Amino acid sequence: MSGQSSYQPQNAFMKWMERRLPIGELIHSSFIVYPTPRNLNYWWTFGGILSFMLGVQLITGIVLAMHYTPHVDFAFKSVETIMRDVNYGWLLRYLHGNGASMFFLAVYIHMFRGMYYGSYKEPREVLWILGVILYMLMMATGFMGYVLVWGQMSFWAATVITNLFSTIPGVGEAVVAWLWGGFAVGNPTLNRFYSLHFLLPFVIAGVVVLHVWALHVVGQNNPTGIEPKSAKDTLAFTPYATVKDSFLMVCFCIALAWFVFYLPNFLGHADNYIPANPAVTPTHIVPEWYYLPFYAILRAIPDKLTGVIALLASIAILAFLPWLDKSKVRSARYRPLYRQFFWLFVATCIGLGWLGAKPPEGVYVIAARILTGYYFAYFIVILPLLGIFEKTKPLPNSISESVLGAKA
Amino acid sequence: MTTVSSTGHTRRDFLYIATAAVGAVGAAASLVPLVSQMNPDASTIAAGAPIEVDLAPIASGQVIKVFWRSQPIFIFHRSKKEIDEARAVDVASLPDPEADQKRVKDGHDQWLVLVGICTHLGCIPLAHQGDYDGFFCPCHGSQYDTSGRIRKGPAPKNLPLPPYAFVSDTKIRIG
Numbered sequence: 001m002s003g004q005s006s007y008q009p010q011n012a013f014m015k016w017m018e019r020r021l022p023i024g025e026l027i028h029s030s031f032i033v034y035p036t037p038r039n040l041n042y043w044w045t046f047g048g049i050l051s052f053m054l055g056v057q058l059i060t061g062i063v064l065a066m067h068y069t070p071h072v073d074f075a076f077k078s079v080e081t082i083m084r085d086v087n088y089g090w091l092l093r094y095l096h097g098n099g100a101s102m103f104f105l106a107v108y109i110h111m112f113r114g115m116y117y118g119s120y121k122e123p124r125e126v127l128w129i130l131g132v133i134l135y136m137l138m139m140a141t142g143f144m145g146y147v148l149v150w151g152q153m154s155f156w157a158a159t160v161i162t163n164l165f166s167t168i169p170g171v172g173e174a175v176v177a178w179l180w181g182g183f184a185v186g187n188p189t190l191n192r193f194y195s196l197h198f199l200l201p202f203v204i205a206g207v208v209v210l211h212v213w214a215l216h217v218v219g220q221n222n223p224t225g226i227e228p229k230s231a232k233d234t235l236a237f238t239p240y241a242t243v244k245d246s247f248l249m250v251c252f253c254i255a256l257a258w259f260v261f262y263l264p265n266f267l268g269h270a271d272n273y274i275p276a277n278p279a280v281t282p283t284h285i286v287p288e289w290y291y292l293p294f295y296a297i298l299r300a301i302p303d304k305l306t307g308v309i310a311l312l313a314s315i316a317i318l319a320f321l322p323w324l325d326k327s328k329v330r331s332a333r334y335r336p337l338y339r340q341f342f343w344l345f346v347a348t349c350i351g352l353g354w355l356g357a358k359p360p361e362g363v364y365v366i367a368a369r370i371l372t373g374y375y376f377a378y379f380i381v382i383l384p385l386l387g388i389f390e391k392t393k394p395l396p397n398s399i400s401e402s403v404l405g406a407k408a
Numbered sequence: 409m410t411t412v413s414s415t416g417h418t419r420r421d422f423l424y425i426a427t428a429a430v431g432a433v434g435a436a437a438s439l440v441p442l443v444s445q446m447n448p449d450a451s452t453i454a455a456g457a458p459i460e461v462d463l464a465p466i467a468s469g470q471v472i473k474v475f476w477r478s479q480p481i482f483i484f485h486r487s488k489k490e491i492d493e494a495r496a497v498d499v500a501s502l503p504d505p506e507a508d509q510k511r512v513k514d515g516h517d518q519w520l521v522l523v524g525i526c527t528h529l530g531c532i533p534l535a536h537q538g539d540y541d542g543f544f545c546p547c548h549g550s551q552y553d554t555s556g557r558i559r560k561g562p563a564p565k566n567l568p569l570p571p572y573a574f575v576s577d578t579k580i581r582i583g
Binding site: 156159160162163164166177178179180181182183184186188192278279280281282283284285298299301302303304305307359360361 | 529530564
């Protein structure tokens with residue numbers, strides 16, 4: 001999909017460089033003349049926002065690591081030192097913590113966008129799966145970062161999540177002791193989480209390169225879900241996509257700044273300002289908001305092993321989406337039934353998120369079971385059947401026709 | 409010069425495969441220290457030496473918490489009523505059937521010693537709470553009875569018993 005090699009280096013240095021490392025040509029063909037469908041809407045700007053947020057997390061994270069001490073006796077204290085004593089430490093930490101939330105918000109919008117417009121369908125399966133891998137890496141990174149604060153929520157989140165592995169038949173206990181480096185979550189656990197929390201963002205950056213590479217091989221999907229057929233269907237990446245991405249990125253930064261400056265602890269838990277205490281479990285433990293739907297699924301199931309399997313399956317099933325959705329039509333614009341089930345699915349995810357924060361009793365458990373049922377039914381019953389029974393609307397002949405009308 | 413045998417396999421083919429195989433074994437062996445370093449280290453294991461606990465100050469009905477191998481151990485001085493409750497239930501009807509007599513030492517029926525870690529996902533249950541007068545886990549709602557047996561909720565097993573022995577009538581050694 002890369003454009004014709006129209007790159008003509010102007011100055012002498014770039015000409016010299018081009019014959020040795022053609023990086024100018026790579027940037028030119030990938031981010032300047034790269035053809036993007038002319039009908040992309042604002043939902044397509046979140047890929048750029050996600051790259052930006054990864055950069056924000058890397059920079060603030062590396063700076064925070066200069067002041068943080070990964071030891072059970074000093075971790076909580078060093079975080080408070082960052083907040084009170086380090087110059088601009090409060091800003092850097094609030095940016096990092098709220099940045100993680102905004103990162104997840106952006107990835108959820110990005111994923112729902114992909115689902116609404118069928119962006120995972122042939123030939124974009126590998127692109128989608130790389131995205132699922134990125135999402136899993138983000139979850140692991142976010143979880144371990146939360147543990148580093150070493151407050152009560154940090155400690156008990158680490159305990160509960162590592163205990164998920166104790167369900168593995170036979171070797172579960174040994175695996176958990178191996179993860180902990182002890183007989184409970186303790187200093188060895190904190191140390192290795194710090195090491196991995198530092199490593200994983202770079203792994204994410206590496207997979208992002210593969211994700212963007214795969215994107216540039218198959219090209220972007222678009223709101224009609226039909227492929228560009230002529231030059232009239234596309235516009236150059238710069239300035240069109242660049243400006244559109246930049247505009248929403250600025251809006252997104254305003255939202256981030258609003259949290260950082262006005263509601264820095266809104267998305268956190270007061271209990272995490274109590275230092276970790278291995279002797280007392282807080283009466284109401286909940287994960288960060290971005291894990292709540294999965295936490296609700298775990299708690300909806302009364303059996304330990306089945307609950308853990310359901311939790312893992314609810315994430316892993318995303319990777320199989322390209323083969324579960326049998327419909328030949330990509331975009332929900334032309335799939336009237338799919339569109340309704342999709343929005344019901346979005347509501348289910350939000351509902352599960354709400355239930356994940358509620359105590360695991362009474363009507364909340366029943367509601368969580370119903371929504372868990374729909375969550376899985378959406379993937380393994382509704383999507384395959386819709387591909388067979390749904391009567392889709394006629395597709396436009398081309399992207400330009402859908403934008404400019406039949407005359408174009 | 410190698411000679412080509414009738415089957416098409418040469419001495420060189422053998423050398424390639426043998427070299428690759430040794431290399432693969434070496435690469436696999438190098439994983440041993442990399443994986444093993446994450447297991448509990450010598451000082452952590454050494455810190456798990458047995459501890460002695462004096463039971464005399466524990467009032468009837470009281471649950472105390474001590475730490476052994478960085479795990480909370482509950483020592484529950486059960487009242488007559490609490491023992492009777494644990495023994496009145498039909499053992500076969502329990503999710504993880506085990507008689508109360510099997511969970512205490514002979515002649516020390518009032519002393520219940522448990523690892524205070526919920527068998528669901530590792531939270532510490534709260535004593536004297538829940539529907540069975542025993543323990544209630546605040547994380548996911550598992551309920552244990554006055555014998556530390558799972559009665560309700562997602563936990564699959566009874567609260568485990570640490571290895572312990574009575575040194576005297578009022579002293580136990582855990583570990």
